Amino acid sequence: MANTTDLNLRVVAGVKVPSPGFGAMGLSNAYGTSNDEESKKLLRHAIKIGLTFWDTADAYGNGHKLSTIYQLPAGSVLAEGDNRSKVFLATKFGHEFDPETRQSSGKIRGDADYVRQAVENSIKRLGTTPDLIYQHRVDPNVSLEETYGTLEELRQAGKFKYIGISEPSAETLRKAAKVHLRPGFAPAARELNIPIVAYSPLGRGFLTGRYKSHEDFEPNDRRRVHPRFSQEHFNNNLKIVEKLTALASKKNITPAQLSLAWVAAQGQDIIPIPGTKTIERLEENWASRDIVFTPEELAELRTAIDQFTVGGTRYPEQMLKHVEK
Numbered sequence: 001m002a003n004t005t006d007l008n009l010r011v012v013a014g015v016k017v018p019s020p021g022f023g024a025m026g027l028s029n030a031y032g033t034s035n036d037e038e039s040k041k042l043l044r045h046a047i048k049i050g051l052t053f054w055d056t057a058d059a060y061g062n063g064h065k066l067s068t069i070y071q072l073p074a075g076s077v078l079a080e081g082d083n084r085s086k087v088f089l090a091t092k093f094g095h096e097f098d099p100e101t102r103q104s105s106g107k108i109r110g111d112a113d114y115v116r117q118a119v120e121n122s123i124k125r126l127g128t129t130p131d132l133i134y135q136h137r138v139d140p141n142v143s144l145e146e147t148y149g150t151l152e153e154l155r156q157a158g159k160f161k162y163i164g165i166s167e168p169s170a171e172t173l174r175k176a177a178k179v180h181l182r183p184g185f186a187p188a189a190r191e192l193n194i195p196i197v198a199y200s201p202l203g204r205g206f207l208t209g210r211y212k213s214h215e216d217f218e219p220n221d222r223r224r225v226h227p228r229f230s231q232e233h234f235n236n237n238l239k240i241v242e243k244l245t246a247l248a249s250k251k252n253i254t255p256a257q258l259s260l261a262w263v264a265a266q267g268q269d270i271i272p273i274p275g276t277k278t279i280e281r282l283e284e285n286w287a288s289r290d291i292v293f294t295p296e297e298l299a300e301l302r303t304a305i306d307q308f309t310v311g312g313t314r315y316p317e318q319m320l321k322h323v324e325k
């Protein structure tokens with residue numbers, strides 16, 4: 001990853017993209033109810049303000065009925081005017097689900113047949129070829145040569161331009177890079193010159209200070225089953241939010257902006273991708289790009305974070321087993 005003169009630009013595979021980007025998972029039903037028409041307005045607004053690094057996945061919208069799936073709002077907005085040429089579009093595959101019912105099988109698949117089928121289905125739903133495709137989770141039963149060899153073949157056939165990987169161990173990242181990713185977590189990615197797309201940079205909304213209790217999540221909100229947001233751990237974890245809120249208030253910014261600016265300050269190779277369903281919060285998050293910390297503020301934040309022990313794992317047990325250590 002090369003440095004750029006504009007600190008709010010990041011370079012992914014030689015392409016300059018703006019930071020922060022946008023994560024589209026919340027436009028599905030992951031965090032409570034969503035509305036496709038509102039999502040389209042939000043995506044159009046994102047393009048208007050220049051927020052054009054978008055992250056999605058074929059699995060978002062899991063459980064949505066028929067074709068009211070996540071990828072369609074993005075797809076239809078991208079088909080309008082010259083929108084497609086303005087957006088760097090990243091998508092993921094790997095969580096197996098039934099394309100008709102959208103129900104997940106709970107399995108991870110990285111075999112050649114599945115990779116080909118998933119890439120074709122994503123292109124169909126998005127109505128365009130993505131720029132970047134990542135493997136959402138590594139399939140432990142398939143060799144990286146098979147998964148990444150197939151991806152490389154599809155890349156050469158023009159199905160997408162770049163290949164990425166989500167939640168690999170440092171060892172897997174190194175091996176996958178040998179099969180495909182061009183040479184050139186954090187230390188391994190940096191060593192290999194691979195940019196890091198930092199997901200859930202607002203701690204799934206928790207770090208914004210907006211949630212005060214486990215009960216604040218809608219009944220159909222997936223966060224209800226995440227251990228970090230359980231009744232057991234909620235109050236402990238709120239302590240770091242209180243600290244960050246106090247620091248944000250001293251600086252006259254919101255806690256969400258503080259978190260995003262902090263992630264972005266960790267390096268020119270990191271792109272935070274916050275998600276939101278509202279234009280107001282999209283703008284608030286976008287404005288985090290103008291925030292600069294003094295060395296003293298950075299040190300205070302680092303101490304607060306290092307001294308805090310988070311309660312609860314970051315995924316429920318069933319999902320945690322798909323994340324490499």
Ligand SMILES: NC(=O)c1ccc[n+]([C@@H]2O[C@H](COP(=O)([O-])OP(=O)(O)OC[C@H]3O[C@@H](n4cnc5c(N)ncnc54)[C@H](OP(=O)(O)O)[C@@H]3O)[C@@H](O)[C@H]2O)c1
Nearest residue numbers: 023024025199200201202203204205208256274275276277
């Ligand atoms: N590779 C992977 O395995 C993986 C895993 C998880 C996520 N992701 C990607 O990362 C993206 C972002 O992660 P995320 O959506 O899990 O979490 P996040 O960006 O950390 O937080 C999103 C939550 O914060 C709320 N929010 C956003 N901006 C806010 C603000 N300024 N003030 C108050 N609340 C605010 C949103 O609510 P509203 O919508 O109501 O604003 C939503 O509930 C996803 O959309 C997805 O694209 C990737």
